[in-house]
Amino acid sequence: MSQSYNRGLVEDFGRWREFSAGMWAWIFHKFTGWVLIGYLFTHIAVLSTAMEGAASYNSTIQGLEGLLMIRVLEVGLLAVAVFHILNGIRLLMVDLGIGLESQDKSFYASLFVTALIVVASVPTFLGGGL
Amino acid sequence: MSTQKQKVETEEKETTEQKPSAERRLEKKREKERERAEQVEADEKADFEENAIQIKVFRYDPEVAAKQEPRFDDFHVPFEKGMTVLDALIYARDHYDSSLTFRHSCRQAVCGSDAFFVNGRQRLGCKTQLGELEEPVRIEPLPHQDVVKDLVVDMEHFYDQMHAVEPYFQSEDTPEASELEEQRQTRENREKIKMSSRCIWCGACMSSCNIAAGDNEYLGPAAINKAYKFAMDDREEEELKQHRLNILEQEHGVWRCQTQFSCTEVCPKDIPLTEHIQELKREAVKNNLKFW
Amino acid sequence: MAERYSSFAPGGTSWLLQRITAAFLIGVLAFHFFQLHFVTHAFEVELAGTQARMENPAYYLTMVSFLIAAAFHGVNGVYNALVNQGIEGTQKTALKWGLTAAGIVLVVQGIRVANAMAGVSIV
Numbered sequence: 001m002s003q004s005y006n007r008g009l010v011e012d013f014g015r016w017r018e019f020s021a022g023m024w025a026w027i028f029h030k031f032t033g034w035v036l037i038g039y040l041f042t043h044i045a046v047l048s049t050a051m052e053g054a055a056s057y058n059s060t061i062q063g064l065e066g067l068l069m070i071r072v073l074e075v076g077l078l079a080v081a082v083f084h085i086l087n088g089i090r091l092l093m094v095d096l097g098i099g100l101e102s103q104d105k106s107f108y109a110s111l112f113v114t115a116l117i118v119v120a121s122v123p124t125f126l127g128g129g130l
Numbered sequence: 131m132s133t134q135k136q137k138v139e140t141e142e143k144e145t146t147e148q149k150p151s152a153e154r155r156l157e158k159k160r161e162k163e164r165e166r167a168e169q170v171e172a173d174e175k176a177d178f179e180e181n182a183i184q185i186k187v188f189r190y191d192p193e194v195a196a197k198q199e200p201r202f203d204d205f206h207v208p209f210e211k212g213m214t215v216l217d218a219l220i221y222a223r224d225h226y227d228s229s230l231t232f233r234h235s236c237r238q239a240v241c242g243s244d245a246f247f248v249n250g251r252q253r254l255g256c257k258t259q260l261g262e263l264e265e266p267v268r269i270e271p272l273p274h275q276d277v278v279k280d281l282v283v284d285m286e287h288f289y290d291q292m293h294a295v296e297p298y299f300q301s302e303d304t305p306e307a308s309e310l311e312e313q314r315q316t317r318e319n320r321e322k323i324k325m326s327s328r329c330i331w332c333g334a335c336m337s338s339c340n341i342a343a344g345d346n347e348y349l350g351p352a353a354i355n356k357a358y359k360f361a362m363d364d365r366e367e368e369e370l371k372q373h374r375l376n377i378l379e380q381e382h383g384v385w386r387c388q389t390q391f392s393c394t395e396v397c398p399k400d401i402p403l404t405e406h407i408q409e410l411k412r413e414a415v416k417n418n419l420k421f422w
Numbered sequence: 423m424a425e426r427y428s429s430f431a432p433g434g435t436s437w438l439l440q441r442i443t444a445a446f447l448i449g450v451l452a453f454h455f456f457q458l459h460f461v462t463h464a465f466e467v468e469l470a471g472t473q474a475r476m477e478n479p480a481y482y483l484t485m486v487s488f489l490i491a492a493a494f495h496g497v498n499g500v501y502n503a504l505v506n507q508g509i510e511g512t513q514k515t516a517l518k519w520g521l522t523a524a525g526i527v528l529v530v531q532g533i534r535v536a537n538a539m540a541g542v543s544i545v
Contacts, residue, residue, distance in 0.1 A: 012273070012340070012343070015250060017250075018250035018251065020391065020392055020395055021391075022389065022390045022391030022392060022395070023340065023390050023391075023392055025390075026340065026388050026389075026390045030503050033496070033499045033500070033503070034500070034503075036496065037496035037497070037499065037500055040492055040493070040496055040528070041524075041528060044489075044528060044531055044532050044535065047532075047535050047539075048531065048534075048535050050469060050472065050535055050538045050539050051534065051535060051538040053469070054468070054469040054470065057468075057469045057472075058467075058468045058469055061464075061467050061468075062465060062467070062468075065464050065465035065467075066465070074459075074464070078455070078459075081451060081455070085447075085448050085451065085452065088444050088448065089448065091389060091444075092441060092444060092445065094389050094404075094408065095389075095408060095411070095412075095441060097405070097408055097409065097412070100402070100404065100405050100408075103389075103391055104391070121459070124459060124460060124463075125459065128463055128465055128466075340506075341506045344506055344507040344508040345505065345506055345507070345508045346508060346510075347510075348506075379433055379434050380433060381433045381505070383433065384433075385433035385434070385436075385437050386505070386506060388506065411437065414433075414434050415434055415437070415438050418434045418435070
């Protein structure tokens with residue numbers, strides 16, 4: 001057999017229109033996971049100002065909260081966390097062997113509920129102190 | 131009748147040219163046959179143009195200069211009701227390009243040779259109805275595997291993973307010769323492993339799994355399902371089940387499955403692969419808890 | 423292919439722990455979000471308020487468990503995502519130790535911060 005042709009992985013994401021529900025779920029869960037772990041490190045770093053006393057802590061947090069960009073990012077964080085939680089519940093069900101027949105419907109449901117929760121929370125997140 | 135009139139006219143003409151009447155009759159007969167044949171051909175062509183299906187087939191051949199860069203060839207295949215993708219490929223090979231290369235054998239979905247990537251999904255050629263597909267029908271080799279030529283992919287890696295799980299019955303516990311007993315299996319146990327025994331080694335599932343694509347050492351859904359069939363078989367002893375679980379619970383065994391469900395969706399034999407893998411994960415966890 | 427040296431299956435334990443921490447995190451993260459965005463508003467947060475919450479031993483313990491669970495779940499998640507993508511050999515070993523170190527640093531720093539907030543002297 002002479003050399004064979006390796007088409008590599010790149011062709012995959014070019015075919016995004018053909019992705020199934022389960023595949024989208026996997027991609028989104030990974031993506032939201034990376035965002036959350038990145039956030040966790042940042043969060044602990046910000047909270048570390050507490051070790052320097054009230055003035056540092058308060059001004060850092062209130063200063064950040066005063067920026068519209070931060071408020072918008074917080075809504076994004078909420079979306080990411082809520083999706084990761086809801087899809088995570090779906091995955092726990094799959095791991096327990098419950099509801100495998102409707103696994104794609106449960107993915108769409110978690111997307112929908114995420115959207116609902118995010119939209120409902122926007123007033124609280126963007127209001128007050130801005 | 132007009133024919134008679136014509137006959138009379140030509141007969142008159144021909145009498146002036148002095149041709150024998152028998153020859154004249156035969157000439158006329160041949161002419162009519164020719165006309166009829168042309169008419170039939172024209173009809174068939176019109177038919178063909180209305181009912182031909184266009185297929186685009188991936189071509190690659192490292193030994194032919196024109197095909198060293200992969201390309202797509204168009205074939206127009208006459209449509210017949212009930213025609214499958216495999217039928218179309220065979221027609222294209224037989225009538226248009228005899229160098230078109232693809233694996234096929236039983237044409238009834240039991241040999242597993244003709245798994246292709248058709249219109250963006252892994253399917254068996256012999257089991258996919260051409261009429262149900264959107265034109266033009268794109269036929270490509272299975273993704274995530276090296277292409278040898280045209281639609282033929284290298285299946286060695288797939289076979290390696292299958293063999294790694296020892297896919298054969300290993301029970302040493304044969305009954306005494308004097309007793310002439312069989313190793314019996316209950317109906318319920320047979321039911322349990324029924325779906326997992328349907329695997330035809332086509333490779334569609336492994337080619338649809340993103341983890342199998344990224345992680346070369348992952349056993350893959352087909353291999354794990356094969357292991358499931360034997361691990362869950364009551365006729366094998368407990369130590370054998372332990373041995374099988376040992377293979378499955380390595381880092382690149384069942385734990386790599388991220389429940390993407392693509393394998394279950396593309397399996398041409400409708401095997402619930404993800405469900406079986408999940409069951410094995412639970413078995414492995416329960417098995418390990420015993421040691422704590 | 424079957425090289426097992428102990429009954430401790432590396433894949434199995436981290437898989438199970440990932441699920442257990444997941445179940446715990448669902449509850450605690452939801453609680454944390456509610457606490458810091460609906461009960462108290464984020465823009466109103468001051469050290470005084472934080473200290474009042476953290477001085478409650480039950481709340482303090484919950485937050486520390488939250489930190490440990492989240493650190494494990496996140497670091498383990500990243501490790502597995504990369505193994506799925508096919509990382510192997512030296513790169514993989516380097517990643518494993520790097521991630522473990524990052525996780526430990528995160529937990530240690532987090533506990534120091536928690537102590538500062540709760541007024542505990544071990545910093």
